[in-house]
Amino acid sequence: MPVKLPTLDAVIHAPNRLQICAVLTPLEEAEFQMLRETVGISDSVLSKHIKHLQDAGSVKVRKGAENGRQRTWARLIGRGRQAFNAHVAALQEIASLART
Amino acid sequence: MTDRVERPTPQEAAAALDSIEHLTQVALRRGLHSRWFAASVSLWAGAIAVATAYDGPAASGGIAALLAGGVLWVALWRRRIVARVRNVDGAVTAAAASVGVLVIGLLGARAFEVYGLSWLPFATGGVVAAALFVALEVLRRATRARAAGCP
Numbered sequence: 001m002p003v004k005l006p007t008l009d010a011v012i013h014a015p016n017r018l019q020i021c022a023v024l025t026p027l028e029e030a031e032f033q034m035l036r037e038t039v040g041i042s043d044s045v046l047s048k049h050i051k052h053l054q055d056a057g058s059v060k061v062r063k064g065a066e067n068g069r070q071r072t073w074a075r076l077i078g079r080g081r082q083a084f085n086a087h088v089a090a091l092q093e094i095a096s097l098a099r100t
Numbered sequence: 101m102t103d104r105v106e107r108p109t110p111q112e113a114a115a116a117l118d119s120i121e122h123l124t125q126v127a128l129r130r131g132l133h134s135r136w137f138a139a140s141v142s143l144w145a146g147a148i149a150v151a152t153a154y155d156g157p158a159a160s161g162g163i164a165a166l167l168a169g170g171v172l173w174v175a176l177w178r179r180r181i182v183a184r185v186r187n188v189d190g191a192v193t194a195a196a197a198s199v200g201v202l203v204i205g206l207l208g209a210r211a212f213e214v215y216g217l218s219w220l221p222f223a224t225g226g227v228v229a230a231a232l233f234v235a236l237e238v239l240r241r242a243t244r245a246r247a248a249g250c251p
Contacts, residue, residue, distance in 0.1 A: 008107065009105075018120070019119065022124055023123050023127040027186060029184050034130055038126055038130065091113040
């Protein structure tokens, strides 16, 4: 009998975007600098991926001056969170194929 | 940038899940307060409780100095925040802790007034510091455990 394979989210599937979502998922919001350091990518690459996630309606970006310093914060919003959870569930399903 | 999804092998999927788990834990470590922060806040609150228990509300000078120092320190600490963890209401926690410190401090002051035992204010401060440290640790561990279950 053919096995029905789970669907992966095209936007989140890219390794860097998956990592960005993984960092954002337990957080309310994270500063760009922290995201860049944690994922280990450059500013320009991070901006490009965040823009892609923003366009997909997964991430919201907030800019603001705090204590005289310009800071940019990113947060995973409802749709992005759902997509990420579904993507992780699909990965779990695929990973479980190795055990069966 | 293309959005064509290449299906990963089970081994690649397992590696991606491990990476997600690792990054989630790293994010939590960056977002949650450290044990050192919990210890410092607890000692500070304990010092306020000792001052309150010694002189009651009359110890306004010492308490004001401690509060001002604490507020300045928290303001400096907030500048270093780079991530905020979900479902942790810092304002409510801080308000509940402040009320708790004040109530225990005033109870200590009353007990000191009635019994006159010199160690009572220090015991009050110790109780406040220990209770606050335990509460902050429980909050930290509970948040990490809850987040470990996500997504």
